[in-house]
Amino acid sequence: MSRVHHLRKWMIALFILVIFIWSMLGLDYQGFQSTSKVVSLSILKGFMHPDWAYVYLPEGEDLLRELLETLVISILGTFVSAILCIPFAFWAAANMSRLRVFPGVGKFTLSVIRVFPEMIVAILFIKAVGPGSFAGVLALGVHSIGMLAKLFSETIEGVDPGPQEALIACGANKLQIIRFAVIPQVIPQILSYTLYRFEINIRSATTLGLVGAGGIGTPLIFALQVRNWNRVGVILLGIVLLVVITDFISSRLRRKII
Amino acid sequence: MRLDIKSTNPTSTPSIPSSPNDSISNALDKPRRGKRIATWMLFIVILVVCSLYIDVTPYQLFVGLPEMGVLLKEMFPPDWSYLPTIWAPTLQTIKIAVAGTILGAIPAIPAALFSANNITPFKSVSLPIRTLLNLVRTVPDLLFAAVFVAVFGIGPFAGMLALLFFSFGIIAKLTYETVEAIDPGPLEAMTAVGATRIQLIVFGVIPQALPAFISYLLYTFEINIRAATVLGFVGAGGIGLLLNQSLGLFRYDRAATIIILTLAVVLIIDNASTRIRRKLL
Numbered sequence: 001m002s003r004v005h006h007l008r009k010w011m012i013a014l015f016i017l018v019i020f021i022w023s024m025l026g027l028d029y030q031g032f033q034s035t036s037k038v039v040s041l042s043i044l045k046g047f048m049h050p051d052w053a054y055v056y057l058p059e060g061e062d063l064l065r066e067l068l069e070t071l072v073i074s075i076l077g078t079f080v081s082a083i084l085c086i087p088f089a090f091w092a093a094a095n096m097s098r099l100r101v102f103p104g105v106g107k108f109t110l111s112v113i114r115v116f117p118e119m120i121v122a123i124l125f126i127k128a129v130g131p132g133s134f135a136g137v138l139a140l141g142v143h144s145i146g147m148l149a150k151l152f153s154e155t156i157e158g159v160d161p162g163p164q165e166a167l168i169a170c171g172a173n174k175l176q177i178i179r180f181a182v183i184p185q186v187i188p189q190i191l192s193y194t195l196y197r198f199e200i201n202i203r204s205a206t207t208l209g210l211v212g213a214g215g216i217g218t219p220l221i222f223a224l225q226v227r228n229w230n231r232v233g234v235i236l237l238g239i240v241l242l243v244v245i246t247d248f249i250s251s252r253l254r255r256k257i258i
Numbered sequence: 259m260r261l262d263i264k265s266t267n268p269t270s271t272p273s274i275p276s277s278p279n280d281s282i283s284n285a286l287d288k289p290r291r292g293k294r295i296a297t298w299m300l301f302i303v304i305l306v307v308c309s310l311y312i313d314v315t316p317y318q319l320f321v322g323l324p325e326m327g328v329l330l331k332e333m334f335p336p337d338w339s340y341l342p343t344i345w346a347p348t349l350q351t352i353k354i355a356v357a358g359t360i361l362g363a364i365p366a367i368p369a370a371l372f373s374a375n376n377i378t379p380f381k382s383v384s385l386p387i388r389t390l391l392n393l394v395r396t397v398p399d400l401l402f403a404a405v406f407v408a409v410f411g412i413g414p415f416a417g418m419l420a421l422l423f424f425s426f427g428i429i430a431k432l433t434y435e436t437v438e439a440i441d442p443g444p445l446e447a448m449t450a451v452g453a454t455r456i457q458l459i460v461f462g463v464i465p466q467a468l469p470a471f472i473s474y475l476l477y478t479f480e481i482n483i484r485a486a487t488v489l490g491f492v493g494a495g496g497i498g499l500l501l502n503q504s505l506g507l508f509r510y511d512r513a514a515t516i517i518i519l520t521l522a523v524v525l526i527i528d529n530a531s532t533r534i535r536r537k538l539l
Contacts, residue, residue, distance in 0.1 A: 016360075019356055020356065020357070020360050022353070022356075023352070023353035023354075023356035023357040023360075024353075024357050027350075027353060027354065027357060027414045027415055027418055027495075036409055036410050036411075039408070039409050040409055043405075043408075043409060068311075069311075069312055072308045072311055072312050073312065075304070075305070075308050076305070076308050076309060076312075076314055079305055111525075112521070115484070115521050115524045115525055115528065116517075116521065117484050117485075117487055117488045117520075119400070119488035119491055119498075120487075120488065120501070120517060120520075123491070123501075123502070123505055124326075124329065125322075125326075127325075127329055127505060128322055128325040128326040128329050129318065129321075129322035129325060129326075130322075133312040133313070133314060134312075134313070134314045134318055134322070137312075137314050138319075138322075203396075203398045204398065206398055206401065207398045207400040207401055210400055210401075210404055210491065210492055211491050214312070217401075220401070220404065221404060221492070224404055224405065224407075224408045225408075227408065232405070232408075236397070236401070236405075239396075239397070239401065240393065240396045240397065243396040244392075244396060247396075
């Protein structure tokens with residue numbers, strides 16, 4: 001018995017090793033250029049001496065304003081998705097309809113939305129509405145529906161059925177049940193999930209600019225292209241600070257809500 | 259019919275009216291309601307200021323929506339003849355994700371052991387490593403990729419490195435939390451019979467933490483496969499490069515083929531990985 005178990009363990013380990021070697025062989029290592037050492041050194045030097053002048057420029061297009069734009073994109077994107085996902089959440093919640101199929105279809109729709117990487121959504125929106133922060137807001141708004149609506153629907157499935165039954169007993173209609181029995185129970189949890197998603201969105205918003213959807217990513221990719229490492233250093237520093245600060249505030253708020 | 263329920267009390271059943279408690283709870287509710295309204299007002303003001311600041315208004319959405327419709331119409335039917343061309347880049351995407359995840363997981367093991375307080379009792383060792391892990395996790399993988407493309411040139415190697423760093427941060431953090439939560443019994447027993455620190459780790463920690471570690475590895479792989487599909491946008495290899503090209507050439511039918519194939523791959527891998535993880539834990 002234990003020998004069979006042992007054999008299986010070794011087979012799994014061997015399988016992982018084979019997959020790993022297969023994946024390593026496929027990647028070409030032309031990347032190891034002779035210049036990469038020089039470049040790495042100059043990057044380190046750039047990070048040691050960030051371009052402090054870029055933090056605030058009177059004529060605009062500076063670090064602070066770009067970071068503020070990134071923050072605003074993620075706030076609006078989170079808000080859009082929090083509104084849009086409410087119908088999806090009720091659609092996918094199993095205790096909100098008598099049919100078994102209806103929530104199942106809703107859950108499948110949400111998992112399809114979830115597997116769409118937000119960069120692809122962003123590029124599609126850029127093609128539709130043009131480059132800029134608006135595409136970024138829409139991309140975050142649509143992409144976040146997948147995860148938020150799933151979490152919301154699970155919260156709705158976990159509500160105490162007592163108040164609902166009481167309302168049905170005194171003749172309330174479907175909307176009244178949702179308004180007075182379901183929503184009061186789920187609001188704190190939903191707010192907490194929205195804040196959590198906001199923390200994820202602020203990370204995404206910093207990368208949206210790499211493809212032209214607004215925010216700090218755009219100046220970063222320009223600085224990388226012209227190899228202005230001092231500026232890259234200060235931008236990365238700004239991003240790390242922004243993420244750390246928003247994470248801190250948001251987790252404080254979440255702890256207060258629940 | 260008027261429904262008399264306090265929305266602030268989550269578990270309240272319809273209250274019995276005309277009880278003396280009713281007026282008391284009303285009086286108690288008043289300042290809270292004012293605070294609530296003030297919070298919502300503040301929230302709405304922030305939203306309006308935000309949308310004015312970056313010029314995002316519902317009007318733009320109405321202008322942009324028809325464009326979106328045109329785009330979607332051009333995507334169908336997808337160009338299936340493009341499928342053989344994109345097969346190799348899709349495999350490369352998977353390879354980037356596999357290599358990045360495993361190479362990131364290897365240094366994550368010592369990092370996790372050194373930052374777990376029950377294995378490494380020295381704060382001077384664990385604190386710097388934890389800080390480093392926190393820093394690594396604040397930088398999104400695509401930013402890593404953009405930087406590595408600048409250093410090592412365009413290609414899958416830069417993408418693999420980006421995923422390596424990302425996986426390292428996330429796996430090490432999840433693993434050290436697991437290691438800190440393991441049952442101390444076996445460790446104490448082994449210390450009592452005089453085991454060395456290495457023996458302690460090999461026979462006490464690893465058997466307990468291994469299933470969780472593999473589960474985190476798979477979870478990170480799921481994240482990485484999604485990330486790998488878009489690494490090409492910054493030149494770090496994989497299918498994203500072709501997607502960017504097709505979109506740039508306005509070949510939306512080809513873009514649709516790529517997106518559908520990507521979704522299929524991600525869904526299959528997600529499903530398989532979730533099933534294995536459920537079995538492990």
